[in-house]
Amino acid sequence: xxxxxxxxxxxxxxxxxRRQYTLAxxxxxxVMLWILIAVAAPLLAPYAPNAVELSTRLxxxxxxxxxxxxxxxxxVFSRLLxxxxxxxxxGVVVVAVxxxxxxxxxGVAAYAGGLVEEALMRLTDLVLCFPPIIxxxxxxxxxxIGTTNTIIAMLVVWWPKFARLARSLVLQQRSLEYxxxxxxxxxxxxxxxxxxxxxxxxxxxxxxxxxxxxNAIIIFAGLxxxxxxxxxxxxxxxxxxxxxxxxxxxxxxxxxxxxAILSIVLGFNFLGDGIRDWLDPRSRRF
Amino acid sequence: xxxxxxxxxxxxxxxxxxxxxxxxxxxxxxxxTVNAGESVGIVGESGCGxxxxxxSIMRLLxxxxxxxxxxxxxxxxxxxxxxxxxxxxxxGAELAMVFQDPMTSLNPVLRxxxxxxxxxxxHGPSAAVAARRGIALLxxxxxxxxxxxxxxxxxxxxGGMRQRVVLAMGMSxxxxxxxxxxxxxxxxxxxxxxxxxxxxxxxxxxxTAIMLISHDLxxxxxxxxxVIVMYAGEIVEQGPTEAVLAHPRHPYTxxxxxxxxxxxxxxxxRRLITVEGTPPDPIAHPPGCxxxxxxxxxxxxxxxxxxxxxxxPDRLARCWLAGENDAPFVRQPRPPRPAVEEIVTxxxxxxxxxxLVKHFRLRGGFLSKPSVVRAVDGIDLTIQRGEIMGVVGESGCGxxxxxxxxxxxxxxxxxxxxxxxxxxxNASAAQIRPLRRRLQMVFQNPYASxxxxxxxxxxxxxxxxxxxxxxxxxxTRARVDELLGLVGLGAAARDRYPHEFSGGQRQRISIARAxxxxxxxIVADEPxxxxxxxxxxxxxxxxxxxxxxxxLTYLFIAxxxxxxxxxxxxxxxxxxxxxxxxxPADDLFTTPxxxxxxxxxxxxxxxxxxxxxxxxxxxxxxxxxxxxxxxGCRFHTRCPIAQPVCAREAPPMRMLRPKHEVACHFAERLx
Numbered sequence: 001x002x003x004x005x006x007x008x009x010x011x012x013x014x015x016x017x018r019r020q021y022t023l024a025x026x027x028x029x030x031v032m033l034w035i036l037i038a039v040a041a042p043l044l045a046p047y048a049p050n051a052v053e054l055s056t057r058l059x060x061x062x063x064x065x066x067x068x069x070x071x072x073x074x075x076v077f078s079r080l081l082x083x084x085x086x087x088x089x090x091g092v093v094v095v096a097v098x099x100x101x102x103x104x105x106x107g108v109a110a111y112a113g114g115l116v117e118e119a120l121m122r123l124t125d126l127v128l129c130f131p132p133i134i135x136x137x138x139x140x141x142x143x144x145i146g147t148t149n150t151i152i153a154m155l156v157v158w159w160p161k162f163a164r165l166a167r168s169l170v171l172q173q174r175s176l177e178y179x180x181x182x183x184x185x186x187x188x189x190x191x192x193x194x195x196x197x198x199x200x201x202x203x204x205x206x207x208x209x210x211x212x213x214x215n216a217i218i219i220f221a222g223l224x225x226x227x228x229x230x231x232x233x234x235x236x237x238x239x240x241x242x243x244x245x246x247x248x249x250x251x252x253x254x255x256x257x258x259x260a261i262l263s264i265v266l267g268f269n270f271l272g273d274g275i276r277d278w279l280d281p282r283s284r285r286f
Numbered sequence: 287x288x289x290x291x292x293x294x295x296x297x298x299x300x301x302x303x304x305x306x307x308x309x310x311x312x313x314x315x316x317x318x319t320v321n322a323g324e325s326v327g328i329v330g331e332s333g334c335g336x337x338x339x340x341x342s343i344m345r346l347l348x349x350x351x352x353x354x355x356x357x358x359x360x361x362x363x364x365x366x367x368x369x370x371x372x373x374x375x376x377x378g379a380e381l382a383m384v385f386q387d388p389m390t391s392l393n394p395v396l397r398x399x400x401x402x403x404x405x406x407x408x409h410g411p412s413a414a415v416a417a418r419r420g421i422a423l424l425x426x427x428x429x430x431x432x433x434x435x436x437x438x439x440x441x442x443x444x445g446g447m448r449q450r451v452v453l454a455m456g457m458s459x460x461x462x463x464x465x466x467x468x469x470x471x472x473x474x475x476x477x478x479x480x481x482x483x484x485x486x487x488x489x490x491x492x493x494t495a496i497m498l499i500s501h502d503l504x505x506x507x508x509x510x511x512x513v514i515v516m517y518a519g520e521i522v523e524q525g526p527t528e529a530v531l532a533h534p535r536h537p538y539t540x541x542x543x544x545x546x547x548x549x550x551x552x553x554x555x556r557r558l559i560t561v562e563g564t565p566p567d568p569i570a571h572p573p574g575c576x577x578x579x580x581x582x583x584x585x586x587x588x589x590x591x592x593x594x595x596x597x598x599p600d601r602l603a604r605c606w607l608a609g610e611n612d613a614p615f616v617r618q619p620r621p622p623r624p625a626v627e628e629i630v631t632x633x634x635x636x637x638x639x640x641x642l643v644k645h646f647r648l649r650g651g652f653l654s655k656p657s658v659v660r661a662v663d664g665i666d667l668t669i670q671r672g673e674i675m676g677v678v679g680e681s682g683c684g685x686x687x688x689x690x691x692x693x694x695x696x697x698x699x700x701x702x703x704x705x706x707x708x709x710x711x712n713a714s715a716a717q718i719r720p721l722r723r724r725l726q727m728v729f730q731n732p733y734a735s736x737x738x739x740x741x742x743x744x745x746x747x748x749x750x751x752x753x754x755x756x757x758x759x760x761x762t763r764a765r766v767d768e769l770l771g772l773v774g775l776g777a778a779a780r781d782r783y784p785h786e787f788s789g790g791q792r793q794r795i796s797i798a799r800a801x802x803x804x805x806x807x808i809v810a811d812e813p814x815x816x817x818x819x820x821x822x823x824x825x826x827x828x829x830x831x832x833x834x835x836x837x838l839t840y841l842f843i844a845x846x847x848x849x850x851x852x853x854x855x856x857x858x859x860x861x862x863x864x865x866x867x868x869x870p871a872d873d874l875f876t877t878p879x880x881x882x883x884x885x886x887x888x889x890x891x892x893x894x895x896x897x898x899x900x901x902x903x904x905x906x907x908x909x910x911x912x913x914x915x916x917x918g919c920r921f922h923t924r925c926p927i928a929q930p931v932c933a934r935e936a937p938p939m940r941m942l943r944p945k946h947e948v949a950c951h952f953a954e955r956l957x
Binding site: 013176182186188196200 | 796
């Protein structure tokens with residue numbers, strides 16, 4: 001970009017903001033919308049999510065059932081609203097707990113160095129050796145069906161990526177002078193790691209967390225699709241798709257939960273990209 | 287005299303940044319001329335518009351910066367109105383630029399040769415011609431075996447060598463004008479001397495006009511015949527270097543000159559002359575003289591904006607008081623202070639170091655064996671209570687490692703460190719913790735040494751609470767205010783974050799943090815080298831004041847020998863992890879006994895004006911590496927008086943003068 005004598009006026013603050021953050025705003029709105037839906041599901045849902053009514057099974061979308069009914073006559077729209085609760089909660093819990101465990105392991109590894117680092121990082125590599133879905137599936141199958149068990153199974157495969165990222169972030173910070181100043185002040189390693197280093201490494205972690213919630217939602221829905229995850233008849237998007245997988249003519253049974261997953265994952269991804277841009281001053285034009 | 291032939295004519299240049307907070311007038315009506323074959327220096331504090339001027343000339347401005355007015359004529363053609371395509375034929379060919387950081391200005395994945403050739407082939411010559419000329423150029427830049435250099439990658443070269451390559455690229459098309467923006471700031475003083483010699487030779491032998499931008503008047507004085515002083519986006523003084531340095535006509539130039547201690551200057555009061563404050567915010571320049579708010583010679587007339595006027599033949603100054611006489615500015619007499627030497631009373635060692643060794647093991651690559659950096663390799667040192675011990679040497683000589691090992695940030699491999707009678711070399715972290723209060727450190731980089739996510743209050747209060755130094759929140763708060771007052775910051779600083787402060791202010795916070803725990807001994811690792819010269823003087827003065835008030839002992843690590851001579855009682859010269867010479871400061875600088883010390887002293891740029899530096903001790907070659915140090919005396923590979931014995935036997939430390947020890951077989955020859 002070369003300079004020219006002030007011909008066209010420089011872009012205003014708002015123009016630059018719009019150029020960079022429109023998608024992030026769309027993502028934020030989608031995520032907010034789904035959170036509101038999850039919270040207000042009992043108020044919004046026209047029917048109880050698990051009310052079986054065999055006389056009205058497999059009805060196409062209509063004024064009475066906006067998104068139709070499934071093979072047991074349950075209202076797809078109502079189940080979709082309630083399903084948002086499970087998806088959001090599992091997504092957030094898996095990522096939050098996974099990030100916490102991973103950050104601690106990676107942080108301790110980087111700060112301690114030596115044998116501790118070697119042991120922790122090889123453990124991380126060990127978990128990363130397995131295809132995550134297959135490993136989670138195996139652990140989930142061993143633990144039994146249920147939301148909690150599936151979350152535990154996912155956590156086992158979830159923390160390593162955070163451990164790796166946290167390790168590299170802590171290594172970066174550890175050599176900075178403010179950390180040496182904390183050592184010189186006499187602070188112990190726990191305080192230095194938790195109070196000084198990790199708060200300064202949090203930016204990229206937040207980005208990964210936001211981008212990852214969508215990912216966790218997909219994996220959880222995938223596990224539910226395969227029969228793990230929620231106990232029937234709980235309304236959950238993955239199991240709703242599973243129920244509709246053979247019903248080609250009744251496309252609405254599987255398609256609407258699919259769109260729901262698509263929109264929530266897209267929302268988290270747009271939001272995560274936006275946060276990354278905002279935290280990275282080099283890509284920040286606004 | 288022939289009519290001067292201008293290469294570059296800048297007329298009333300205005301480069302403005304259209305920010306969200308208003309228009310920042312970074313360059314605000316600058317006019318100057320660079321004649322063919324001339325060397326012109328631009329000097330000023332950071333934020334004065336020097337670099338923006340250069341970027342405007344190279345048309346490298348990025349949004350929101352715009353050239354808002356004025357003209358830049360290069361060889362008679364206006365380059366502001368050229369299309370980008372037209373300008374590209376000039377840039378890199380007739381008009382070249384060298385940047386500050388040689389570590390990032392070469393492409394790391396391309397061989398030196400192909401980068402150099404590309405710079406030429408885009409402007410015409412065939413690849414074969416370019417390749418031949420590239421090798422010749424590297425040779426003339428002082429690179430040994432240029433045939434091998436062209437097949438190397440940048441990472442195989444040191445910073446000084448890379449800057450030579452960058453210069454070769456700049457010179458490859460024989461430009462009429464070379465812009466050099468702080469080309470030696472990132473380099474060691476010894477390498478700086480070599481690069482400055484090279485720039486001078488390019489100017490002399492190729493007739494290339496040079497526009498050198500630097501914050502260091504010494505650097506400018508070494509090679510420039512004319513100097514332009516910039517302040518707050520304007521030129522405040524302009525004239526022949528020698529005349530300007532001898533008799534500055536603008537108080538800002540005067541302040542820049544006096545903030546810098548001379549290397550050859552006998553030491554009186556250790557405080558330096560400073561002007562308080564920082565350059566004004568470019569969004570809201572003061573309506574009158576822009577320097578007036580900081581000017582010690584301010585008069586009522588200064589409320590009116592002065593114009594740049596001729597004050598003598600060839601000399602311009604923007605000051606109402608520049609007048610006709612040669613020395614309008616005189617040092618104000620300062621109140622007498624107690625002689626600082628009296629502080630060193632009892633000869634009681636506070637720090638005793640014996641045979642200190644700290645090696646770093648580098649992880650070997652695949653199939654290659656791990657190597658060892660001998661950062662500190664057998665150092666003996668005794669520091670008396672109340673003393674200021676200076677440590678100097680090139681980068682990689684182990685000065686920072688020494689400081690950090692004394693702080694026990696690193697655990698020494700061998701040797702003993704006795705602090706106030708206690709051995710801390712082998713103490714565990716828990717045993718050291720109570721001593722941390724008495725051992726503190728001030729760091730080099732004010733931008734990295736404060737936790738960016740903590741307010742100033744929590745930065746200062748955390749160690750107070752941790753060590754239980756204050757009882758209760760009110761006492762902590764009062765102590766934080768007191769500390770801020772001690773370092774010259776108001777209580778308003780308390781709730782702000784580090785990024786809201788300038789480098790000098792951050793260094794004050796850093797000093798306040800060190801003082802919070804009431805230490806006895808402070809290691810200051812290059813505390814001023816990241817700061818502007820005037821801010822350097824302020825920090826030095828602050829450190830001297832605090833030393834008097836609290837009887838502190840400093841280990842002062844620096845590469846600026848002039849400052850070291852000015853403030854230190856004794857100075858230790860380190861070379862590749864070993865002590866080369868240790869002596870009282872004045873003695874060391876008046877009668878250096880080690881050839882390395884001589885070399886360091888002569889490499890320091892001085893305010894003599896161009897040509898005077900020709901008596902400089904010239905050493906060729908790069909510093910040896912601490913990974914595989916030379917046998918015997920580690921300096922023998924670069925030493926002008928080396929004998930065969932130097933390669934075989936390491937010289938012992940000998941005391942040749944009172945308190946003056948040196949490790950050289952032939953020190954008597956220099957004495």
